[in-house]
Amino acid sequence: MALTVPGTQGSxxxxxxxxxxxGQVYVTRLDTLTAVPDSLLWAKFSQSSPEDLPKDSKGRFFFDRDGFLFRYILDYLRDSELFLPEFFKERRRLQKEADFFRLPELSRQLGEEDSSLAEDSAEPEDAELLSPATTPSSSDRTPRSPGSTSGYITVGYRGSYTVGRDIQADAKFRRVARITVCGKIALTKEVFGDTLNESRDPDRPPDKYTSRYYLKYNFLEQAFDRLAQAGFHMAACSSTGTCANNDPGEDRMWTSYTEYVFCR
Structure with a gap:
């Protein structure tokens, strides 16, 4: 069965x-896209002709919006409920997407959650009066919710440096060119968001794994901070190194590859 657009015979x-x-590909039912009356998608797919909507080179209907966040828009259209992963950092951006797609109830829920989170994170006015004995220890903190998604993410980088002929000379380091990210698609996107460059593996669904993503910056500390904020802990690391020149009369160029394994 297909939907016929009023006033457009045969369309x-x-x-x-x-x-x-x-750039993210989604496949869904027409009933899902038109589930919320008066929304943008309802108007596009019930009041317009297919010929009026822009399409990509493969004939898919194209929307120039945040492809990562659209998965939550689609989930809301399916279930009329909002479910976000723990440590989700994109509430304000998702609210902007909800406004664009004309989903006022979703936008309202996001606004309420954002306000409640701000209140919960506010420090008490008398925090400075707490003595060390009354300051909560790490063992007293609320543990991570058992229902949150667990998994592994591997962060790797390749670096090189030159050691001069003079033993006393300092090693000359070269800037890390790229930090790679391996793991389940949905988990890597949850942690790194829009700092994740997906151009090398753009069409894989969220339930699959990738070893081809990399970050848009080249400072390991930034990656570690994001993983720590998302509740990950380092489980293991390994490194290998090779020397490209063994001539004692020449500078030695060393190349290394290091991987850090994080789990939650």
Whole structure:
């Protein structure tokens, strides 16, 4: 069965619709896209002709919006409920997407959650009066929710440095060119968000794994901070190194590859 657009004889939408949202491909039912009356997607797919909507090179309906955050828009359209992962950092951006797609109830829920989180994170006015004995220890802190997603993320980088002929000379380090990220798609996107460059592996679904993503910056500390904020802990690390020149009369160029394994 397909939906016929009023006033456009012979113009129909298929029951299964393919979307390209900011480079991310989604496949869903037409009933899902039109689940909320007066929303932008409802208007596009019930009041417009398929010929009126922009398409990509493969014929998918194209929307120039945040492809990562659209998964939550689609989840809301399916269930009329909002479910976000723990440590989700993109509430304000998701609220902006909800406003664009004309989903006022979703936008309201995001605004309320954002306000409640701000209140919970506010420090008490008398925090400075607490003595060391009354300051909560790490063992007293609320543990991570058992229902949160667990898994592993591996962060790797390749670096090189030159050691001069003079033993006393300092090693000359070269800037790390790229930090790679390996793990489950959904988990890596939850942690690194829009700092994750997906151009080398753009079309894999969230339930699959990748070893081709890399970060848009090259400071390991930034990656470690994000992982720590998301509740990850380092489980292991390994490193290898090779020397490209063994001639004692020449500078030695060393190349190393290091991986850090984090788990939650």
């Amino acid at each position: 129909t939408y298929p029951d299964i619709v393919e979307l390209n949202v900011g």
